[in-house]
Amino acid sequence: MWGPPLTYHMFFRAAWSLALRKGGPGIREMHNPGSAAHSKEKMPPYTNYHAQRSYPMPDEPFCTELNAEQRALKEKEKGSWTQLSHDEKVALYRLQFHETFAEMNRRSNEWKTVMGCVFFFFGFTALMIWWQRIYVFPQKPITLTDEWKAQQLQRILDMKGNPVQGLASRWDYEKKEWKK
Protein backbone atom coordinates (compact mmCIF):
# COMPACT_ATOMS: atom_id res chain seq x y z
CA MET A 1 0.00 0.00 0.00
CA TRP A 2 2.84 2.38 0.76
CA GLY A 3 5.10 1.19 -2.08
CA PRO A 4 4.51 3.44 -5.10
CA PRO A 5 3.77 6.74 -3.28
CA LEU A 6 6.82 6.26 -1.11
CA THR A 7 9.12 5.60 -4.08
CA TYR A 8 7.82 8.70 -5.83
CA HIS A 9 8.29 10.61 -2.60
CA MET A 10 11.80 9.26 -2.25
CA PHE A 11 12.60 10.10 -5.86
CA PHE A 12 11.49 13.70 -5.50
CA ARG A 13 13.31 13.99 -2.18
CA ALA A 14 16.47 12.65 -3.80
CA ALA A 15 16.18 14.97 -6.80
CA TRP A 16 15.42 17.94 -4.57
CA SER A 17 18.35 17.28 -2.26
CA LEU A 18 20.63 16.90 -5.24
CA ALA A 19 19.41 20.27 -6.51
CA LEU A 20 19.86 21.75 -3.07
CA ARG A 21 23.37 20.41 -2.93
CA LYS A 22 24.36 22.95 -5.58
CA GLY A 23 22.99 25.79 -3.50
CA GLY A 24 24.81 24.50 -0.46
CA PRO A 25 23.24 24.64 2.98
CA GLY A 26 21.77 28.04 2.14
CA ILE A 27 18.05 27.34 1.82
CA ARG A 28 18.05 24.69 4.53
CA GLU A 29 19.64 27.17 6.92
CA MET A 30 17.03 29.79 5.95
CA HIS A 31 14.14 27.46 6.52
CA ASN A 32 15.36 25.93 9.77
CA PRO A 33 17.56 28.40 11.57
CA GLY A 34 19.38 26.96 14.56
CA SER A 35 18.37 23.33 14.15
CA ALA A 36 20.61 20.91 15.95
CA ALA A 37 20.90 18.06 13.46
CA HIS A 38 24.08 18.84 11.53
CA SER A 39 26.13 15.90 12.72
CA LYS A 40 27.90 13.54 10.39
CA GLU A 41 25.04 11.14 9.74
CA LYS A 42 24.32 9.83 6.30
CA MET A 43 22.17 12.34 4.43
CA PRO A 44 19.68 11.44 1.74
CA PRO A 45 19.76 10.20 -0.99
CA TYR A 46 22.48 7.87 0.21
CA THR A 47 20.31 6.01 2.68
CA ASN A 48 17.01 4.18 2.51
CA TYR A 49 15.85 5.81 5.72
CA HIS A 50 12.82 8.04 5.33
CA ALA A 51 10.61 8.92 8.24
CA GLN A 52 7.72 11.34 8.25
CA ARG A 53 4.67 11.88 10.35
CA SER A 54 2.56 9.71 8.06
CA TYR A 55 5.23 7.00 7.77
CA PRO A 56 6.84 6.93 11.21
CA MET A 57 8.42 3.44 11.23
CA PRO A 58 10.93 3.15 8.38
CA ASP A 59 12.08 -0.19 7.07
CA GLU A 60 15.71 0.15 8.13
CA PRO A 61 17.37 1.55 11.20
CA PHE A 62 19.08 4.87 10.79
CA CYS A 63 22.63 3.72 11.60
CA THR A 64 23.61 0.47 9.94
CA GLU A 65 27.38 0.73 10.39
CA LEU A 66 28.02 0.28 14.08
CA ASN A 67 31.35 0.60 15.83
CA ALA A 68 32.38 -1.87 18.51
CA GLU A 69 30.76 0.07 21.35
CA GLN A 70 27.46 0.30 19.50
CA ARG A 71 27.56 -3.37 18.63
CA ALA A 72 28.08 -4.21 22.27
CA LEU A 73 25.07 -2.07 23.10
CA LYS A 74 22.97 -3.93 20.55
CA GLU A 75 23.99 -7.19 22.19
CA LYS A 76 22.95 -5.83 25.56
CA GLU A 77 19.62 -4.84 24.04
CA LYS A 78 18.87 -8.49 23.42
CA GLY A 79 18.72 -9.06 27.14
CA SER A 80 16.30 -7.56 29.62
CA TRP A 81 15.63 -3.91 28.97
CA THR A 82 15.46 -3.10 32.65
CA GLN A 83 19.26 -3.53 32.65
CA LEU A 84 19.69 -0.60 30.29
CA SER A 85 20.47 2.82 31.70
CA HIS A 86 18.60 5.90 30.49
CA ASP A 87 21.55 7.06 28.38
CA GLU A 88 21.85 3.64 26.79
CA LYS A 89 18.19 3.73 25.85
CA VAL A 90 18.65 7.14 24.30
CA ALA A 91 21.70 5.87 22.40
CA LEU A 92 19.71 2.92 21.09
CA TYR A 93 16.93 5.26 20.01
CA ARG A 94 19.42 7.43 18.16
CA LEU A 95 20.82 4.37 16.41
CA GLN A 96 17.38 3.38 15.26
CA PHE A 97 15.93 6.77 14.37
CA HIS A 98 17.43 9.94 12.96
CA GLU A 99 15.18 12.38 14.86
CA THR A 100 12.66 12.26 17.63
CA PHE A 101 9.05 12.95 16.84
CA ALA A 102 9.44 16.45 18.19
CA GLU A 103 12.45 17.09 15.97
CA MET A 104 10.84 15.47 12.95
CA ASN A 105 7.66 17.48 13.25
CA ARG A 106 9.33 20.81 13.90
CA ARG A 107 7.98 23.85 12.14
CA SER A 108 9.98 25.55 9.48
CA ASN A 109 10.08 28.84 7.63
CA GLU A 110 9.36 27.20 4.31
CA TRP A 111 5.92 28.78 4.10
CA LYS A 112 7.49 32.20 3.68
CA THR A 113 9.42 31.04 0.63
CA VAL A 114 6.31 29.41 -0.77
CA MET A 115 4.12 32.47 -0.28
CA GLY A 116 6.83 34.69 -1.70
CA CYS A 117 7.04 32.63 -4.86
CA VAL A 118 3.25 32.49 -5.13
CA PHE A 119 2.95 36.28 -4.95
CA PHE A 120 5.83 36.72 -7.33
CA PHE A 121 4.07 34.61 -9.93
CA PHE A 122 0.79 36.44 -9.30
CA GLY A 123 2.57 39.64 -10.22
CA PHE A 124 4.25 38.11 -13.23
CA THR A 125 0.93 36.77 -14.47
CA ALA A 126 -0.65 40.17 -13.99
CA LEU A 127 2.03 41.76 -16.17
CA MET A 128 1.53 39.13 -18.85
CA ILE A 129 -2.23 39.66 -18.89
CA TRP A 130 -1.81 43.41 -19.07
CA TRP A 131 0.47 43.07 -22.08
CA GLN A 132 -2.04 40.71 -23.71
CA ARG A 133 -4.88 43.12 -23.12
CA ILE A 134 -3.01 45.81 -25.01
CA TYR A 135 -1.42 43.84 -27.85
CA VAL A 136 -3.47 40.68 -28.31
CA PHE A 137 -7.15 41.13 -27.47
CA PRO A 138 -9.56 42.08 -30.31
CA GLN A 139 -12.01 44.97 -30.07
CA LYS A 140 -14.88 44.70 -27.60
CA PRO A 141 -18.19 43.43 -28.99
CA ILE A 142 -20.80 46.18 -29.38
CA THR A 143 -22.80 44.99 -26.38
CA LEU A 144 -19.85 45.71 -24.06
CA THR A 145 -19.28 49.30 -25.13
CA ASP A 146 -20.21 51.95 -22.62
CA GLU A 147 -23.04 53.48 -24.66
CA TRP A 148 -24.76 50.16 -25.11
CA LYS A 149 -24.36 49.28 -21.45
CA ALA A 150 -25.85 52.63 -20.42
CA GLN A 151 -28.85 52.10 -22.68
CA GLN A 152 -29.26 48.59 -21.30
CA LEU A 153 -29.28 49.86 -17.74
CA GLN A 154 -31.81 52.54 -18.60
CA ARG A 155 -34.10 49.91 -20.11
CA ILE A 156 -33.87 47.75 -16.99
CA LEU A 157 -34.76 50.73 -14.82
CA ASP A 158 -37.69 51.59 -17.09
CA MET A 159 -38.99 48.04 -16.72
CA LYS A 160 -38.53 48.35 -12.96
CA GLY A 161 -36.47 45.17 -12.63
CA ASN A 162 -36.40 43.90 -9.03
CA PRO A 163 -38.25 46.87 -7.54
CA VAL A 164 -38.54 45.47 -3.99
CA GLN A 165 -34.95 44.80 -2.92
CA GLY A 166 -32.92 44.79 -6.12
CA LEU A 167 -31.70 47.17 -8.78
CA ALA A 168 -34.75 49.38 -9.38
CA SER A 169 -35.27 49.79 -5.63
CA ARG A 170 -31.93 51.62 -5.47
CA TRP A 171 -32.92 54.15 -8.15
CA ASP A 172 -34.76 57.34 -7.24
CA TYR A 173 -37.35 57.83 -10.01
CA GLU A 174 -38.15 61.44 -9.10
CA LYS A 175 -34.64 62.76 -8.95
CA LYS A 176 -33.39 60.40 -11.70
CA GLU A 177 -30.33 59.34 -9.73
CA TRP A 178 -29.20 56.54 -7.47
CA LYS A 179 -30.57 56.63 -3.95
CA LYS A 180 -28.08 57.65 -1.31
Add this chain to the structure above:
Amino acid sequence: MSERAIDLMKPQMQGLLAKHLRFHIVGAFPASLGVAAFCKFAVAKPRKKAYVDFYRNYDSMGDFEEMKKAGIFQNAK
Protein backbone atom coordinates in the same frame (compact mmCIF):
# COMPACT_ATOMS: atom_id res chain seq x y z
CA MET B 1 15.25 18.51 25.46
CA SER B 2 15.26 15.33 27.55
CA GLU B 3 11.75 14.55 28.72
CA ARG B 4 11.68 11.69 31.15
CA ALA B 5 8.73 9.33 30.92
CA ILE B 6 7.46 10.55 34.25
CA ASP B 7 6.96 14.12 33.10
CA LEU B 8 4.89 13.39 29.95
CA MET B 9 1.17 12.79 30.08
CA LYS B 10 0.03 9.54 28.56
CA PRO B 11 -2.01 10.35 25.47
CA GLN B 12 -5.47 8.91 24.93
CA MET B 13 -5.04 5.44 23.52
CA GLN B 14 -8.57 4.23 22.84
CA GLY B 15 -11.96 5.52 21.90
CA LEU B 16 -10.66 8.21 19.57
CA LEU B 17 -13.33 7.73 16.93
CA ALA B 18 -16.08 7.61 19.54
CA LYS B 19 -14.82 10.83 21.08
CA HIS B 20 -14.62 12.49 17.66
CA LEU B 21 -18.11 11.35 16.68
CA ARG B 22 -19.67 12.42 19.96
CA PHE B 23 -18.10 15.87 19.77
CA HIS B 24 -19.23 16.45 16.24
CA ILE B 25 -22.70 14.89 16.39
CA VAL B 26 -23.54 16.68 19.60
CA GLY B 27 -22.10 19.90 18.24
CA ALA B 28 -23.88 19.64 14.91
CA PHE B 29 -27.30 20.24 16.43
CA PRO B 30 -26.71 23.63 18.02
CA ALA B 31 -24.52 24.65 15.11
CA SER B 32 -27.16 23.96 12.48
CA LEU B 33 -29.96 25.39 14.62
CA GLY B 34 -27.90 28.51 15.15
CA VAL B 35 -27.25 28.93 11.45
CA ALA B 36 -30.92 28.38 10.66
CA ALA B 37 -31.99 30.91 13.27
CA PHE B 38 -29.51 33.42 11.93
CA CYS B 39 -30.78 32.94 8.37
CA LYS B 40 -34.37 33.33 9.51
CA PHE B 41 -33.83 36.54 11.43
CA ALA B 42 -31.18 38.18 9.29
CA VAL B 43 -32.47 37.23 5.85
CA ALA B 44 -36.00 35.82 5.71
CA LYS B 45 -37.74 38.20 8.11
CA PRO B 46 -36.41 41.45 6.58
CA ARG B 47 -37.16 40.18 3.11
CA LYS B 48 -40.78 39.37 3.94
CA LYS B 49 -41.14 42.77 5.60
CA ALA B 50 -39.69 44.50 2.53
CA TYR B 51 -42.22 42.82 0.28
CA VAL B 52 -45.13 43.64 2.60
CA ASP B 53 -44.07 47.28 2.76
CA PHE B 54 -43.62 47.52 -0.96
CA TYR B 55 -47.02 46.15 -1.85
CA ARG B 56 -49.01 47.87 0.92
CA ASN B 57 -49.47 51.09 -1.05
CA TYR B 58 -48.53 49.84 -4.48
CA ASP B 59 -50.21 51.57 -7.42
CA SER B 60 -49.95 48.98 -10.18
CA MET B 61 -51.81 51.04 -12.82
CA GLY B 62 -49.64 54.06 -12.15
CA ASP B 63 -46.57 51.91 -12.49
CA PHE B 64 -47.91 50.57 -15.76
CA GLU B 65 -48.46 54.09 -17.09
CA GLU B 66 -44.88 55.03 -16.19
CA MET B 67 -43.51 52.02 -18.00
CA LYS B 68 -45.71 52.76 -21.03
CA LYS B 69 -44.40 56.32 -21.12
CA ALA B 70 -40.82 55.04 -20.98
CA GLY B 71 -41.61 53.13 -24.16
CA ILE B 72 -40.67 49.59 -23.27
CA PHE B 73 -43.90 47.92 -24.45
CA GLN B 74 -44.38 46.75 -28.01
CA ASN B 75 -48.17 46.56 -27.96
CA ALA B 76 -49.13 49.41 -25.61
CA LYS B 77 -47.86 52.78 -26.68
